[in-house]
Amino acid sequence: MTLQKAMEMGVATPVKLPIAKIVDEAKDIKTFFFTHLLKSEPGQFIMVILPKLGMRPMSISSDNGAEFGTTICGVGPLSNAMMEKKPGDIIGIRGPLGKPFSGRGNHVVLVGGGYGSGPMAFWAERAIARGMDSKKIHYIVGARTKELLLFEERMRRAKVNLHIATNDGSHGYKGFNIDLLRQVIEEAKHSGNPLDMIYTCGPELMEKAVFDVAVETGTDCEISMERYMKCGIGICGSCAVDPDGLLICVDGPCVNKETAAKITEFGAYHRDASGQKVYYKKG
Amino acid sequence: MADLSTSICGMKLRSPLILASGITDTTGASLLRAIRNGAGAAIIKSVSVEPREGHKGHVVQEFDDLSMINAMGLPNQGIKHAIDELIEAQKRTDAPLIANIYAGTVEDFGLLAREISKAKPAMIEVNISCPNVHDEFGTPFSALPEAAAKVTKEVKKNTSIPISIKLSPNTIAISQVAKAVEKAGADCITCINTLAGMLIDIDTAVPILSNLSGGISGKALKPVAVKAVYDCHEVVKIPIIGTGGVLTGRDAIEHIMAGAGAVGVGTALFYRGQEAFSLINAEMKEEMKRLGYKSIKEMIGLAHH
Numbered sequence: 001m002t003l004q005k006a007m008e009m010g011v012a013t014p015v016k017l018p019i020a021k022i023v024d025e026a027k028d029i030k031t032f033f034f035t036h037l038l039k040s041e042p043g044q045f046i047m048v049i050l051p052k053l054g055m056r057p058m059s060i061s062s063d064n065g066a067e068f069g070t071t072i073c074g075v076g077p078l079s080n081a082m083m084e085k086k087p088g089d090i091i092g093i094r095g096p097l098g099k100p101f102s103g104r105g106n107h108v109v110l111v112g113g114g115y116g117s118g119p120m121a122f123w124a125e126r127a128i129a130r131g132m133d134s135k136k137i138h139y140i141v142g143a144r145t146k147e148l149l150l151f152e153e154r155m156r157r158a159k160v161n162l163h164i165a166t167n168d169g170s171h172g173y174k175g176f177n178i179d180l181l182r183q184v185i186e187e188a189k190h191s192g193n194p195l196d197m198i199y200t201c202g203p204e205l206m207e208k209a210v211f212d213v214a215v216e217t218g219t220d221c222e223i224s225m226e227r228y229m230k231c232g233i234g235i236c237g238s239c240a241v242d243p244d245g246l247l248i249c250v251d252g253p254c255v256n257k258e259t260a261a262k263i264t265e266f267g268a269y270h271r272d273a274s275g276q277k278v279y280y281k282k283g
Numbered sequence: 284m285a286d287l288s289t290s291i292c293g294m295k296l297r298s299p300l301i302l303a304s305g306i307t308d309t310t311g312a313s314l315l316r317a318i319r320n321g322a323g324a325a326i327i328k329s330v331s332v333e334p335r336e337g338h339k340g341h342v343v344q345e346f347d348d349l350s351m352i353n354a355m356g357l358p359n360q361g362i363k364h365a366i367d368e369l370i371e372a373q374k375r376t377d378a379p380l381i382a383n384i385y386a387g388t389v390e391d392f393g394l395l396a397r398e399i400s401k402a403k404p405a406m407i408e409v410n411i412s413c414p415n416v417h418d419e420f421g422t423p424f425s426a427l428p429e430a431a432a433k434v435t436k437e438v439k440k441n442t443s444i445p446i447s448i449k450l451s452p453n454t455i456a457i458s459q460v461a462k463a464v465e466k467a468g469a470d471c472i473t474c475i476n477t478l479a480g481m482l483i484d485i486d487t488a489v490p491i492l493s494n495l496s497g498g499i500s501g502k503a504l505k506p507v508a509v510k511a512v513y514d515c516h517e518v519v520k521i522p523i524i525g526t527g528g529v530l531t532g533r534d535a536i537e538h539i540m541a542g543a544g545a546v547g548v549g550t551a552l553f554y555r556g557q558e559a560f561s562l563i564n565a566e567m568k569e570e571m572k573r574l575g576y577k578s579i580k581e582m583i584g585l586a587h588h
Contacts (some may be wrong), residue, residue, distance in 0.1 A: 003349065003531060006554040011345045016486065054340035054493065092341075121415035231343040235553050236355055237328065245316035247307065274334035275309040275360040 014049055014094040019087050020067065026148045028074040028083060029115055031061055034093065038068040041100030042123035043201075043224050046070060047232045049092030053078045057229045057249070059201070060096065060117025061151075062073050062125065071118040071150070097232050101222050101254045103127065105197025109138040109184050110176055111210050113202025117150040119224055120201055124160050134159040136189040138184050138195070142177030142206075146170035178209045185217050195219055205280055208267030211260055223260050224253045227270055238275065241265055285571035289323075289565060289579040291522045291544040292445040292471050294379040294405045296323030298564050299579050301445055303547035304328055304383040304408060304528050309359065311372025311380075311587035318378045321560030323545065325378070327369060329385035331409045332395060334361035338415070340493030344482060349530055350503035350548045352480055354415040354494035362398045369402035379405030383449075386414060387420040389437045394581070396441040407444050408524075409434060412451030414498045422539050424449035425476070428463035435467035447471035447524060450515070452478045461515040473524040473547065474511045478504055480571035504528040509541045512585065516542025516584050530554060532566025539579060540586040 021033040038046075040063045048070065049055045056078045061071040074083040085091070101123055108127075112120035124137050137158075142165040143149045149171060155162050163180045164172030173180055181198070188195045201212040201224035214221035227239035227248040234250035241248060242265045246255075260266055269279045287298045302308055302317035302325035303386055314325035337358030345351045359365065365382075373380050384395040396407060411434050412425035424430040431448065433545035438446050446465040450457055452475045478499025480492040488494070508527020515523055525543025528550070529535050535546045551559040576582050 001555050005555070007348055011347070013344065013346075013484075013491075014341070017439050049341055051489065052493070055342070078305065091290040126310070170535075230337065230358065233343060233345070233553060235306060235351070235353070235550075235559075236358075237313050238358065240307060240310050240313045240316075242312045243315075244311065245307070245310065245312035245314075271310075273336035274358055274363055276334055 006024070012094065013205070016090050017093050019085055019089050020092060022085070022087055025071060025150050029071065029150065030070045030083060031071045032082065032085070032091070033067050033069045033117075034091070035067050038063050038096055040068060040096035043101035044096040044098050044141045045253060046073070046093050046095030046097065047246050048078065048080055048082070049094065050078055053081050055092075055094070055232070057097075057232055059119050059224070060122060062122050071115050071214065073115045094232065098249055099251065100174075101199055101224070102256070103211070104188070107136045107188065107195050107218070108197040108199060109140060109181065109192055109195050111140045111181055111198060111200040111202070111206075111239055112150070113177065113206040115150065116202030116224065117138050118201075120199060121151040121154055123199055124155065124158055125206075128158060135161065137161065138163060140165070140177045140180045140184065142166070142180070144168065178206065178213065181210060181213055185213070185219060197221065199233050204267060204270070211257070211266070214257060215261075221257045221260075222254055225255055225263075225266070226253065228273055230273070238271070238273070285568045285576060287567060288475050289545065291524070292406055292447070294324060295469050296379070296545060298323035298535055298560070299539065299545045300560050300563055301381070301387045301531050301545050302326060302503060303549035304410065305355065306549040306552055310403060311368040314372050314380055315375055315562060316557065316581040320557055321564045322548070323378065324381055324405065326381040326383050326408055326547070327365065328359055329413065330359050330362055330365040330382045330395065330399065331357060331385050332362055332391050335359055338494050340586070341491060342493065344491050345501075345553065346482055349550075349554050350501035351498040351553060352492060352499050353477070353481055354492045354497035356415055356494065357413060357434060362395055364401065366402045369399075369404055371528055373403070381406045381408055383410055385410040389433050393437040393441040396438040400442045400471065401445050404444060406447055406471070407438070407442060408447045408449055409438050409471055409488055410449045410476070412449050412453070413455070414451065414453055414477055414479040414496070415485050415494055423451060423453070425452045425460060428459045431460045432463040432467035435464045435469050439468040442524050445470035449473040449476050450511070451476045452511055457511050458518045461519050465519045465521050469521060471522050471524060472515060472519065473526055474515050475527050485581075494525070496546040499556070500528065502528055502530060505534060505537075509537055512538055512541040512543050513586065521575050529563070532563050532568070532570050535567050536570055539582045540584070542584040542587065544583055
């Protein structure tokens with residue numbers, strides 16, 4: 001980019017926003033809403049900043065122009081501190097950051113796992129707001145058990161095709177969402193209106209399974225990848241992936257099928273805060 | 284036709300631009316990406332004996348026009364894994380890859396130099412000047428000539444690979460430190476590390492970085508860096524890697540005219556993207572054509588009259 005353009009873009013300092021509303025989604029999973037014009041696209045993320053506790057990337061689970069939401073699971077010091085927050089508490093927010101999903105596809109399936117369902121639901125709502133027929137959107141959501149399913153009601157209201165899987169069979173299909181994905185692709189193919197895009201966001205091994213199905217069935221796909229991030233703006237290199245050094249914070253988090261195929265560590269390992277490789281446990 | 288190829292400390296460079304240590308370069312893949320994008324060489328992020336997670340929280344903030352402040356706190360994989368990263372990366376490129384070591388004690392600098400030499404880097408940059416780990420390690424070695432010389436001697440004792448001592452602007456007289464490390468056996472100096480600074484959010488009356496202070500880079504650092512290169516070039520004969528605020532081809536030539544034989548690039552990757560190297564290379568060629576220079580070497584130190 002030219003320096004002139006860089007100067008025109010200016011600098012983005014974090015904003016400090018009061019929490020407008022908190023919604024309990026499931027055990028240790030809450031959505032925090034902020035009244036703010038974020039101007040985000042589905043798949044982008046924000047950095048949530050809490051003094052002394054740090055700065056962590058969080059996905060954006062909704063943004064209607066007037067208000068945006070981020071769905072957070074209490075798993076570490078910062079996210080657990082977020083679980084204690086009340087409406088009115090001030091939170092530092094930096095973003096939106098990163099590359100969003102493209103929005104391509106005329107008949108799409110969204111596969112969400114855990115709190116990765118947030119960006120998927122956001123994608124559906126944004127596409128419908130832009131004129132996409134909700135019947136052309138399939139939303140597959142899976143969880144271990146009924147209590148952990150996210151955004152079922154929200155997606156029911158959006159009138160998309162809803163497919164639910166729980167590992168224990170407490171709600172919907174008993175099994176994994178990847179089984180449902182195969183079924184949805186198969187049925188669409190037989191009905192003469194095949195799916196032309198899969199979007200996915202969730203645990204990496206689930207995403208890898210989705211990617212493998214996309215390759216196997218010749219369906220296009222886009223994946224929201226998660227990597228340890230420190231700066232979120234493409235400087236520190238914490239989220240660089242092998243072998244080409246793509247930075248997930250700026251070249252991602254959303255990557256297309258061709259890019260995902262080239263990331264050799266996808267589904268194999270990620271790196272911790274010090275940069276050491278951590279291999280995924282399969283099975 | 285202006286030729287950007289040059290050499291420094293026995294390293295052949297197709298461009299004088301070098302990926303500065305600490306920018307995107309935790310892994311070998313990032314070093315290779317810089318080379319693919321037009322860098323002549325690339326320096327890995329500082330490696331310590333043990334893995335480090337670095338500072339938590341708000342660690343980098345861009346500010347004003349084209350400047351930046353950071354306090355990463357030296358996150359890295361530790362020496363054991365860094366050796367593998369460098370070996371694997373070097374298999375995939377002919378361009379020189381440069382190690383960078385950081386330690387809290389003179390002895391550990393020696394240990395790191397010995398260990399990292401196993402990866403056969405083209406050069407070892409010695410980071411004695413990180414401004415962001417005072418709490419942990421006290422005043423950096425770069426603050427005083429004697430301390431800097433001590434580290435230099437210890438590193439030289441432990442490796443036969445050329446070393447470049449990375450100096451700091453956070454000292455009373457950088458040229459005195461430069462002279463001391465040259466006398467102690469340094470093959471090269473890198474001028475300079477970031478300048479200690481602070482940003483305060485006036486709404487909350489709290490410093491913006493979680494480390495409170497950080498190191499300034501980008502445009503705000505450039506005149507400081509150019510003077511440091513100039514002052515050091517006056518007093519040492521060893522080559523200088525000029526680093527600090529290089530965002531354009533003009534900036535790179537300014538460093539070279541001050542006395543730099545090669546030029547580090549870091550913050551430009553944020554403001555101009557990963558393609559910063561190819562953009563700056565093209566701008567250097569353009570400026571050299573305009574000014575009538577054909578090679579990098581003929582411009583080194585031209586500002587000294």
